[in-house]
Amino acid sequence: MEVGFLGLGIMGKAMAVNLLRNGFKVTVWNRTLSRCEELVEQGASMGSTPAEVVKKCKYIIAMLSDPPAALSVVFGKDGVLEQMCTGKGYIDMSTVDTVTSTKISEAIIEKGGRFLEAPVSGSKKPAEDGQLIILAAGDKSLYDEVMPSFDVMGKKAFFLGxxxxxxxxxxxxxxxxxxxITAFSEGLALADKSGLSQTTLLDVLELGAIANPMFKLKGPAMIQEKFPTAFPLKHQQKDMRLALALGDEVEVSMPVAAAANEAFKKGISLGLSDQDFSAVYQVVKESSAASKV
Amino acid sequence: MEVGFLGLGIMGKAMAVNLLRNGFKVTVWNRTLSRCEELVEQGASMGSTPAEVVKKCKYIIAMLSDPPAALSVVFGKDGVLEQMCTGKGYIDMSTVDTVTSTKISEAIIEKGGRFLEAPVSGSKKPAEDGQLIILAAGDKSLYDEVMPSFDVMGKKAFFLGxxxxxxxxxxxxxxxxxxxITAFSEGLALADKSGLSQTTLLDVLELGAIANPMFKLKGPAMIQEKFPTAFPLKHQQKDMRLALALGDEVEVSMPVAAAANEAFKKGISLGLSDQDFSAVYQVVKESSAASKV
Amino acid sequence: MEVGFLGLGIMGKAMAVNLLRNGFKVTVWNRTLSRCEELVEQGASMGSTPAEVVKKCKYIIAMLSDPPAALSVVFGKDGVLEQMCTGKGYIDMSTVDTVTSTKISEAIIEKGGRFLEAPVSGSKKPAEDGQLIILAAGDKSLYDEVMPSFDVMGKKAFFLGxxxxxxxxxxxxxxxxxxxITAFSEGLALADKSGLSQTTLLDVLELGAIANPMFKLKGPAMIQEKFPTAFPLKHQQKDMRLALALGDEVEVSMPVAAAANEAFKKGISLGLSDQDFSAVYQVVKESSAASKV
Amino acid sequence: MEVGFLGLGIMGKAMAVNLLRNGFKVTVWNRTLSRCEELVEQGASMGSTPAEVVKKCKYIIAMLSDPPAALSVVFGKDGVLEQMCTGKGYIDMSTVDTVTSTKISEAIIEKGGRFLEAPVSGSKKPAEDGQLIILAAGDKSLYDEVMPSFDVMGKKAFFLGxxxxxxxxxxxxxxxxxxxITAFSEGLALADKSGLSQTTLLDVLELGAIANPMFKLKGPAMIQEKFPTAFPLKHQQKDMRLALALGDEVEVSMPVAAAANEAFKKGISLGLSDQDFSAVYQVVKESSAASKV
Incomplete structure (x- = not known):
């Protein structure tokens, strides 16, 4: 199977490598073309513009960093739209908002193409291991046709309408x-102040009904007040805000999420924006102003 | 090893059976003595009063239904205290509050005995399978001595001080x-009202970083608005309240837990006290008053 | 002093009448021109378009119903901009969002005019009584010049930058x-369920440190579960949401407002959108689902 | 009219002085007897023990500092109970919990006496000015008989059952x-961070529907981050906690109060316990940990 691949950042590169290793013919493009070299060494072809990749391939996968990048690759000069036409399929796996996604979708369809949004859950490691979770929506026939590529990049794909x-x-x-993570932080703080061992709490949690990979992975660092950034707190807060806004729209009252969101906002005001979202533990625990008042 | 066992309710019986099956000599007692018969058939001895069991055994395990029962077995006529003396150890595995536990502890120690509180995490099935989590605290030497029994009843025991x-x-x-569970309920409601499949949400969660046995076990029933009672909502609310009170005492602010607690309180006011605590989903989802106003 | 007045809805009409009664020469315009007649009988002149009013007057006050109306009067055919020029001042007293206000401001200034936004606090009765509170921002010289009109329409004007x-x-x-109002609702519900008289609670509140016109005005109706609409619940919720969004922007965590917002959202889901915002009492009190579960 | 008066703290002394000035014959007692002298100079008699005061007077008013003091004056040696008998009335105006109040009530009634609890709303200044709000409950006939004294000490008395x-x-x-006060603090913080003048906000609030003495009195100090203690934050938090516990009992869910309570708890953890409860503004505003992380 032959696919085009636009965008070779950390995630995109790992995904493209997996496709190559599994026998796909891949034509890559990246804004900084030099990042294509490693892929070419592994057998990829290279396109000098998005339009060129689209011209050559029936299926084009994009993995761009953010909405402006996603839009520019499609609508810009030498962009995707210039060669989009009936028979081609465009699969945008970037994480973008609904408005961006819809705008790209409409433009692709107007040119006769088919469109699939397919953001992923999972970061660098799952991308390298082909263990992403793929949340696809849009054209079902396109979804079915490119399933072999999803099988290679992810452990599971969902078609969501x-x-x-x-x-x-x-x-x-x-x-x-x-x-x-906020509830977990409250529990860690409560254990500590109550004279219980936080490490033992982690052990107890690990054996029970609410054991989960996140507590296991982040817990030991959190109790040392270390928050190496996997997903920045400011992005978590943005997602909480957008989820609450969605709740506004569809009339769902979510007081627990609202309380957690305010904790993340406090985290931002405390300067924790760029730390991992588990740094919300710092917000819960924090009592440093005592001496200043 | 020989142990006394007081209390043969659902949990206690399963635990005593496990001890018998693993070669322990067990002398049982239960308020309704007829419940002892099944155990006697499996090789247990029987005591006619708690005092008699204590007289006979060096180690006595209790698994009573609530604080009044736990107190009565110790302080009542023909109770534990009457035969408690130096050299004996009393292990109360009932779920009781700190005040009750402390009161029993002091009385046992005054008589020269040793005391261990050892509430468990897990319900009927883990009790039968010897897979309980045991949260022990009190006399460390006693904890070490009775570890063989904990090995049989639980998958893991912790000594907590x-x-x-x-x-x-x-x-x-x-x-x-x-x-x-409240955050999960908010997510389920948001998915539903946003036009997403709740079943797919469960599948997506199951594959990701926050996958946990509780979501997996309860989720499918919740989306059908079924809440078969494993842990009653009113008990969950009581534990939230007590945890918040503990936070009061040790000066930890916990806004997410407070918001969840208010949701459980609303659940009680909506008549959901005796349903499973996952019925908090009903509180989040609920919008039935619309037609009445 | 001579002023133009655009928009004769409930608020605008009352304000224009006050200007006339206090000796101002007023040229009025309204989309439905027939609404001008009553003002003309009281001595006003009439303009047939916004442009005509602007051409005739140095100061033009607008009181339109919403952002689209405010924009259309300025940018539309025969609109304000067509005659706006150096020496003229435009005072928009409509309640609009910052984006709308800024857009109008820039257009007016580009034409050489001066701009003032001046939303008011207070509804029909204060408008009729000349007792509005005016929250002005923009051109300070214009604010100073039109102060005589603010003195007539309001009990107090503020210049906010x-x-x-x-x-x-x-x-x-x-x-x-x-x-x-949400805290007040919680107090009313708590009093009721605790066996206290709600009427007495209102009396006690009225005499103490937190006595305020809103409790006094709305309390007696609320305890009868009547919520005659002065300010619709859906608008209150929108303002809560916008205030929380502002808090997002400037990094202020506001957990109490967030909890209140979720109560208003629940109110919307319960069908209370168009009732007075005091109907949030219904949300707090509500326990009707009990029988259905 | 003749009354006994037990307890001459800040509040009690002011209340007793008001009774004397208005023609009541007053027999006073205080644990530290020397505090009686000033009252004696103003015409009061003095009793050397609570029992002596009860023996002499038909109506006895108590204004003690806390539940232990209230209990000790009644049940202690030379206490109220020793002389309590049919025909006498005991009015406890101390602020005590329901359990304490009930215990005292039962003991008084058993001796043949009548009992009224009558805690007050208002502090030193209203006590001196005879402007307290009296929240009475218990024996209605006693309430009616001592109304002349309530008229002198308070601006309004309520009988609550x-x-x-x-x-x-x-x-x-x-x-x-x-x-x-927490909502007010959030508004003050939001205004400040949004570039609005806090002083102007106070002015705007003062003119509107939610104007109240508390905002007016405390606002100007709060924006200077001064919190002179009128009602300590720790007492406010205790009352929030007790109100939430009452809500637990009677099944009222109060998410706004719960969120405010957590803010006060954070205040305690920040060392603000003994400052005025308006110091919760410090909790909302606080962002000092930024530099430390």
Missing amino acids: EVGNGAKMKLVVNMIMGSM | EVGNGAKMKLVVNMIMGSM | EVGNGAKMKLVVNMIMGSM | EVGNGAKMKLVVNMIMGSM
Whole structure:
């Protein structure tokens, strides 16, 4: 199977490598073309512009860093739209908002192409291991046709219906995650102040009904007040805000998420924006102003 | 090893059976003595009063239903205290509050005995399978001596220090659990109202960093609005309240737990007290008054 | 002093009448021109388009219903901009968002005019009585020049600095108000369920440090579960949301406002959108689902 | 009219002086007897023990500092009970919990006496000015008989039914007050960070529907981050906690009060316990940890 691949950042490169290793013919493009070299060494072809990649390939996968990049690759000079036409499929795996996704979708379809949004859950390691979770939405026939590529890049793909649902599903999951890490932080702080060992709490949790990879992975660092950034607190707060806004729209009252969101906002005001979202523990624990008042 | 066992309710019986099956000599007692028969058939001896069991055994395990029962077995006529003396050890595995636990501890020690509180995490099935988590606190030498029995009844035992710490650890864990189930309920409601499949949300969660047995076990029933009672909502709310009270005492502010607690309180006012604590989903989802206003 | 007046809705008409009665020469315009007649009978002149009013008057006051109306009067055919020029001042007293206000401001200034946003606090009765509170921001010289008109329409005007500050001040005030009415509702519900007389609670509150016109005005109706609409719940919720969004922007964590906002959102899901915002009492009190579960 | 008066602290002394000035014959007692002298100079008689005062007077008013003091004066040696008998009435105006109040009530009634709990709303200044609000509950005939004394000490007395209702009413009022001051703090912080003048916000609030003496009195100090203690934050938090516990009992969910309570708890952990409860503003505003992380 032959695919085009636009965007070779940390995630994109890992995904493209997996495709190559599994026998796909891949034509890559990246804004900084030199990043293509490593892939070419592993057997990829290279396109000098997005348009060139689209011209050559029936299926084009994009993995761009943010909405402006996603838009520019499609609408810019030598962009995707210039060669988009009937018979081609465009799969945007970047994490973008619904508005961006819809705008790209409409433009692709107007040119006769098919569109799939397919944001992923998982970061660098799962990308390298082909263990991403793929949240796809849009054209079902395109989804079915490119499933072999999803099988290579992810451990599981979901088809969620109309464009926008991929982004929404990600928000729901991240909202639950944000409330959980805050509840976990409250528990860690309560254990500590109550004279219980936090390490023992982690052990007890690990054996029980609420054991989960996140507590296991982040807990030991959190109790040392270390928050190496996997997912920045400011992004977690943004997702909480967007999930609450979605709740506004569809009339769901979510007081626990709202309380967690305010904790993340406090984290931002305390200067924790760029630390891992588990740094919300610092917000819960914090009592440093005591001496100043 | 020989042990006395007081209390043959659902949990106690399963635990005593496990001891018997693993070669322990067990002398049982239960308020309704007829419940002892099944155990006697499996090789247990029987005592006609708690005092008689204590007289006969060096180690006595109690698994009573609530604080009044735990107190009555110790302080009542023909109770534990009447035969308690130097050289004996009393292990109370009932779930009781710190005050009750401390009162029993002091009385046992005054008589020359040793005391261990050892509430468990896990319900009927783990009790039968010898897979309980045991949160012990009190006399460390006693803990070490009775470890063989804990090995049989539980998959893991923790020694948590002074009497009271077992109960506190349980509160911390249950508080995190209560916030999590409420956050999960908010996510389920948000997914539903946003036009996403709740079943797919469960599948996505199951594959990700926050996958946990509770979501997996309860999720499918919750989306059908079924809440078969494993742990009643009113008990979950009580534990949230006690955890918040502990936070009051030790000066930890816990806004997410407080928000979840108010959701459980609303659940009680909506008549959900005796349903499973996952019925908090009903509180989040609920919008039935619309037609009445 | 001579002023133009655009928009004769409930508020605008009352304000224009006050200007006439206090000796101002007023040229009025309204989209439905027939609404001008009553003012003309009281001595006003009439313009057939916004442009005509601007051409004739040095100072033009606008009181339009919403952002689209405010924009259309300025940018539309025969609109304000067509005659705006150096020497003229435009005072928009409509309640609009910062983006709308800024857009109008820039257009007016580009034409050489001066601009003032001046949303008001207070509804029909204060408008009729000339007792509005005016939250002005923008051109200070214009503010000073039109102060005589503010003296007639309001009991107090504030100059708040740059354009946008008027809208922000309104949000802050409404946010405090929204949290207060929710706290008040919780108190009323608690009194009732605790066996205290709600009427007595109102009397006690009225005499103490937190006595305020809102509790006094709305309390007696609320305890009868009547919520005649002065300010719709959905608008209160919108203002809470916007205030929280402002808090997001400027990094202020506001857990009480967030909890109140979720109560208003629950109110919307319960069908209370168009009732008075005091209907949040219904949300707090509500326990009707009990029988259904 | 002749009354006994037990307890001459700041409040009690002011109240007793008012009684004397208005023609009451007053027999005073205080644990530190020397505090009686000033009252004796103003015409009071003095009793050397509570029992002596009860023996001499038909009506005895108590204004003690806390539950232990209230209990000791009644049950202690030479205490109230020793001379309590049919025909006498005991009015406890101290602020005590329901349990204490009920215990005293039962003991008085058993001796044949009548009992009224009558906690007050208001502090030193209203006590001196005879402007307290009196929240009475218990024996209605006694309430009616001692009304002349309430008229002198307070601006308004309420009879609230059975013993315990006085304390409950105080909790409800203080709970609303605590949520309001927190909402107010959030508004002040939001104004400040949004570039609005806090002083202007106070002015705007003062003119509107939510104007109240508390905002007016405390606002100017709060924006200077001064919190002279009128009602300590730790007492406010205690009342929030007790009000939430009452809500637990009677099944009222109060998420706004719960969020405010957590803010006060954070205040305690920040070392603000003994400052005025308006110091919760410090909690909302606080962002000092930034530099430390």
